[in-house]
Amino acid sequence: MLLTKDRKLKSKINTMNTIENIKEQYQQLQSANGSSALTSIEQKAFTAFSNMGIPTVKHEEWKYTRISSLFNKDFQFAPGRLASSFSKSDFDALHLPGFENANEIVFVNGVYNEALSLIRSAAISVITLEEASKNEHSTIVSTHLGHSSQYNKDGIHALNTAFVKEGIFLHVAKGKVTEHPVYIYHVTDARVSNILSQPRTLVYVGEAAQVQLVETFITLGNSESFTNQVMEVVVEQDAVVENYIIQNDAAHSHHVTTTHFRQIGKSVVHTVTITLNGGIVRNNLDMVMEADRCEANLFGLYFLKGTTHVDNHTIVDNVNPNCLSNELYKGIINDQGTAVFNGKIYVRQKAQKTNAFQSNKNILLSDHATVNTKPQLEIFADDVKCSHGCTVGQLDEEGLFYLRSRGISFDKARSLLIHAFAKDVLEHIKPVAIRAYVEQLICERLELN
Amino acid sequence: MKTDVLKVERAEVDEDRRTIERAVQSEYKYGFVSDLETDEAPKGLNEDTIRFISGKKNEPQWMLDWRLRAYQLWLKMEEPLWANVKFEPIDYQDIIYYSAPKQKISLNSLDEIDPELRRTFEKLGISLDEQKRLSGVAVDAVIDSVSIATTYKEQLAELGIIFCSMSEAIQEHPALVQKYLGSVVPVTDNYYAALNSAVFSDGSFVFIPKDVRCPMELSTYFRINAENTGQFERTLIVCEDKSYVSYLEGCTAPMRDENQLHAAVVELVALDNAEIKYSTVQNWYPGDKEGKGGIYNFVTKRGICKGINSKISWTQVETGSAITWKYPSVILKGDNSIGEFYSVAVTNNHQQADTGTKMMHIGKNTRSRIVSKGISAGFSNNSYRGLVHIGKTALNARNFSQCDSLLLGDKCGAHTFPYIEVKNQSAMVEHEATTSKIGEDQIFYCNQRGINTETAVALIINGFAREVMSQLPMEFAVEAQKLLAISLEGSVG
Numbered sequence: 039m040l041l042t043k044d045r046k047l048k049s050k051i052n053t054m055n056t057i058e059n060i061k062e063q064y065q066q067l068q069s070a071n072g073s074s075a076l077t078s079i080e081q082k083a084f085t086a087f088s089n090m091g092i093p094t095v096k097h098e099e100w101k102y103t104r105i106s107s108l109f110n111k112d113f114q115f116a117p118g119r120l121a122s123s124f125s126k127s128d129f130d131a132l133h134l135p136g137f138e139n140a141n142e143i144v145f146v147n148g149v150y151n152e153a154l155s156l157i158r159s160a161a162i163s164v165i166t167l168e169e170a171s172k173n174e175h176s177t178i179v180s181t182h183l184g185h186s187s188q189y190n191k192d193g194i195h196a197l198n199t200a201f202v203k204e205g206i207f208l209h210v211a212k213g214k215v216t217e218h219p220v221y222i223y224h225v226t227d228a229r230v231s232n233i234l235s236q237p238r239t240l241v242y243v244g245e246a247a248q249v250q251l252v253e254t255f256i257t258l259g260n261s262e263s264f265t266n267q268v269m270e271v272v273v274e275q276d277a278v279v280e281n282y283i284i285q286n287d288a289a290h291s292h293h294v295t296t297t298h299f300r301q302i303g304k305s306v307v308h309t310v311t312i313t314l315n316g317g318i319v320r321n322n323l324d325m326v327m328e329a330d331r332c333e334a335n336l337f338g339l340y341f342l343k344g345t346t347h348v349d350n351h352t353i354v355d356n357v358n359p360n361c362l363s364n365e366l367y368k369g370i371i372n373d374q375g376t377a378v379f380n381g382k383i384y385v386r387q388k389a390q391k392t393n394a395f396q397s398n399k400n401i402l403l404s405d406h407a408t409v410n411t412k413p414q415l416e417i418f419a420d421d422v423k424c425s426h427g428c429t430v431g432q433l434d435e436e437g438l439f440y441l442r443s444r445g446i447s448f449d450k451a452r453s454l455l456i457h458a459f460a461k462d463v464l465e466h467i468k469p470v471a472i473r474a475y476v477e478q479l480i481c482e483r484l485e486l487n
Numbered sequence: 488m489k490t491d492v493l494k495v496e497r498a499e500v501d502e503d504r505r506t507i508e509r510a511v512q513s514e515y516k517y518g519f520v521s522d523l524e525t526d527e528a529p530k531g532l533n534e535d536t537i538r539f540i541s542g543k544k545n546e547p548q549w550m551l552d553w554r555l556r557a558y559q560l561w562l563k564m565e566e567p568l569w570a571n572v573k574f575e576p577i578d579y580q581d582i583i584y585y586s587a588p589k590q591k592i593s594l595n596s597l598d599e600i601d602p603e604l605r606r607t608f609e610k611l612g613i614s615l616d617e618q619k620r621l622s623g624v625a626v627d628a629v630i631d632s633v634s635i636a637t638t639y640k641e642q643l644a645e646l647g648i649i650f651c652s653m654s655e656a657i658q659e660h661p662a663l664v665q666k667y668l669g670s671v672v673p674v675t676d677n678y679y680a681a682l683n684s685a686v687f688s689d690g691s692f693v694f695i696p697k698d699v700r701c702p703m704e705l706s707t708y709f710r711i712n713a714e715n716t717g718q719f720e721r722t723l724i725v726c727e728d729k730s731y732v733s734y735l736e737g738c739t740a741p742m743r744d745e746n747q748l749h750a751a752v753v754e755l756v757a758l759d760n761a762e763i764k765y766s767t768v769q770n771w772y773p774g775d776k777e778g779k780g781g782i783y784n785f786v787t788k789r790g791i792c793k794g795i796n797s798k799i800s801w802t803q804v805e806t807g808s809a810i811t812w813k814y815p816s817v818i819l820k821g822d823n824s825i826g827e828f829y830s831v832a833v834t835n836n837h838q839q840a841d842t843g844t845k846m847m848h849i850g851k852n853t854r855s856r857i858v859s860k861g862i863s864a865g866f867s868n869n870s871y872r873g874l875v876h877i878g879k880t881a882l883n884a885r886n887f888s889q890c891d892s893l894l895l896g897d898k899c900g901a902h903t904f905p906y907i908e909v910k911n912q913s914a915m916v917e918h919e920a921t922t923s924k925i926g927e928d929q930i931f932y933c934n935q936r937g938i939n940t941e942t943a944v945a946l947i948i949n950g951f952a953r954e955v956m957s958q959l960p961m962e963f964a965v966e967a968q969k970l971l972a973i974s975l976e977g978s979v980g
Contacts, residue, residue: 098569387897387898390897400909402909402911402912402914403912404912405879405911405912407910407912408908408909408910409907409908409909410906410907410908410909411906411907412904412905412906412907413903413905413918413920414902414903414904414905415892415901415902415903415920415922416900416901416902416903417892417894417900417901417902417922418897418898418899418900419894419897420894420895420896420897420899420924421897421924422894422922422923422924423922423923424921424922425919425920425921425922426903426918426919426920427917427918427919427920428905428907428916428917428918428919429915429916429917429918430877430907430909430914430915430916431914431915431916431917432912432913432915
């Protein structure tokens with residue numbers, strides 16, 4: 039028996055209501071639906087979930103983020119059958135700016151709502167994963183669905199995969215540049231009770247195709263919501279994918295999002311993750327560069343208030359030579375906010391001539407704010423350029439003094455400096471409407487107008 | 488035509504790589520075995536072993552109780568598995584926990600030392616009496632489980648400095664030992680520390696009284712000699728108000744096919760305005776080229792800056808050991824205290840190192856600085872693992888960390904695991920890390936100026952490690968440079 043760091047830290051399975059409920063749902067769904075191509079994936083994941091349970095702080099990847107206590111609460115979970123009064127008029131109030139020109143995909147309580155969704159681009163098709171596993175896309179589904187579980191070995195990820203049939207398959211046709219961005223809304227209708235939702239998406243971006251994805255999370259009502267979302271994106275040769283995640287949900291909404299990119303051909307991926315509000319938020323972002331000469335840009339901004347807890351875990355895995363990755367995460371933490379950052383860069387032995395850069399910068403604005411950051415490099419090739427850096431500090435005193443000496447109040451000066459700090463990340467949001475929207479949110483927070 | 492040029496270029500690159508590979512081939516020079524008669528405890532670990540060790544040293548009851556308590560706690564603990572190292576599980580019943588060169592009575596002077604023993608130390612380049620005359624370094628020599636000789640004792644005693652073996656300290660200064668032993672590294676701190684607390688056999692004890700600046704470097708030389716033994720030494724250094732000491736530690740072991748365990752504990756206590764500088768040149772046997780044998784170096788080192796304005800500085804040059812698991816840490820409790828960590832870790836062949844530091848900021852205006860340089864060659868893996876923790880009370884704390892890795896060859900690995908936890912808004916924490924190889928342009932630059940590739944590699948490695956090397960005391964800097972040269976043979980001209 040070898041002693042390895044990878045030996046699984048088994049966490050005890052909570053015997054709480056929510057977990058029991060989930061298990062019951064699973065059994066019911068399995069017997070109701072009969073078996074299909076996806077059944078074995080679900081079964082494997084469910085066994086993994088039963089063995090591992092919800093990760094506790096003893097799990098190295100969850101050292102600073104405590105989600106197991108959430109499962110002590112009573113969350114309603116009934117994939118596909120949970121009644122929701124969420125209507126078109128409810129949705130009308132939730133559109134992101136620029137929606138007139140966008141494809142819209144709506145999930146309500148984790149389930150794709152076809153009636154509310156609208157696909158404008160001919161290059162894009164959306165079907166359920168169940169369907170996709172039976173038609174001409176079946177090889178794509180069988181090859182790529184569930185790949186993210188190799189990078190997220192924990193119970194919460196397995197839990198999503200155990201209900202994968204409810205997910206959707208988004209296909210971007212070969213050689214097409216989609217002019218309309220794709221807005222993905224994750225709506226949780228918690229007006230009646232606490233809701234657990236588990237959206238699942240597999241995106242396939244064909245050769246030389248281009249697409250912009252914008253994801254946002256919305257909780258309705260005053261009950262708590264918990265969204266455990268997984269999106270896997272397969273990127274083919276010469277494709278360009280942009281992905282924006284905007285999290286400005288209520289303080290009683292919790293999220294675990296996993297976004298998993300698999301670059302199987304020379305391609306470019308550009309991501310920006312913005313977190314402005316929420317309860318406990320955990321974002322996993324994996325960038326697996328399986329082809330030569332891939333490029334990836336990972337940007338993130340978290341601006342926290344209240345007791346929001348944000349945990350960004352990123353993985354950049356360089357498998358093949360000549361790849362480039364650029365990562366910049368910036369954070370401003372106020373009140374009792376807690377920010378966690380863990381950035382991993384792996385450079386495999388074959389991945390010579392890799393350039394991988396990573397930086398994490400944090401500003402603490404309050405005495406009760408906490409930052410835990412861990413920029414991690416694991417390198418097995420010698421001809422590489424890798425660097426990482428992280429800082430934790432305050433606003434520049436000289437900058438503040440400069441502004442104050444010109445008659446600007448302390449609060450205003452502070453806001454201006456924070457705004458400038460955030461700008462480095464905001465300018466990487468390419469859809470103009472979305473950038474303006476996020477800027478607006480930040481300016482409101484800073485009372486700058 | 489173009490392919491020819493490419494071919495030539497390729498050949499040149501290959502040649503460079505081969506030179507680098509040649510440059511990092513090395514032989515371990517301290518692998519001999521001395522034929523010393525030894526006095527050993529029976530193999531295995533149980534309460535009787537602990538009673539045996541304690542009895543051998545004629546220890547008071549409190550010490551035995553302390554050991555037994557540690558043993559009971561150890562039984563309930565689990566081996567830590569989080570480090571980035573791989574090894575077969577250790578059979579703790581297959582180790583001899585006490586081994587001492589046979590020597591009848593305590594010695595009055597160095598002349599009475601067993602000549603074989605003395606030859607051993609001469610071979611290691613530390614001729615005890617010569618050292619005494621020339622270099623002005625006080626040495627405590629520890630072979631296997633016991634301290635053999637301590638030089639310069641009288642001169643130091645005149646200043647009120649106590650520098651002796653741990654066994655002697657337990658006999659002669661029990662109050663001090665009782666007060667400080669286990670105060671920095673508690674028995675329950677971790678698996679290996681608990682094991683050490685139960686079975687530690689010897690080590691050095693240093694006490695610097697108030698207002699005394701220790702006039703010379705204090706040094707301990709550790710040597711594992713006997714077969715199947717483990718070495719478990721315990722070092723305790725206490726610096727009272729406004730005192731200063733610089734302490735050096737070196738270690739070697741013979742070449743053997745089986746793995747031997749070395750689990751030491753070092754505790755440093757710095758009171759108001761005191762300063763402790765602790766330097767280590769670790770050169771345990773690293774195992775052969777196939778990764779067979781070598782020492783498992785599982786060490787717990789921690790210092791506490793207890794008083795205001797105190798300072799603790801760790802400097803380490805790690806070239807040996809099959810596996811290194813070592814995190815010299817500083818608890819910055821006193822206001823305005825300073826913690827420093829300078830490290831060069833070299834791994835070659837199949838060596839694995841997981842090393843770094845912890846800086847725990849508690850007091851106000853505390854500062855820490857971390858400089859870590861990892862060099863990996865062959866099939867080795869070198870990890871930096873560090874924690875910078877700024878507590879709620881640590882107003883205006885400041886930290887700067889830098890960890891650079893140099894990879895020689897494409898079969899080795901470099902890893903960085905820096906943990907940064909900040910709970911105070913006035914903190915300033917910076918961390919930066921880079922990974923690189925020796926650039927072809929750097930070598931070309933040297934070649935162009937008539938420096939051959941081998942010397943160029945040496946120059947570059949030396950330059951890479953310079954920042955840490957310059958922190959070592961003079962006497963050690965020379966040895967450390969030599970070690971770097973031996974470890975990456977032929978590289979230092």
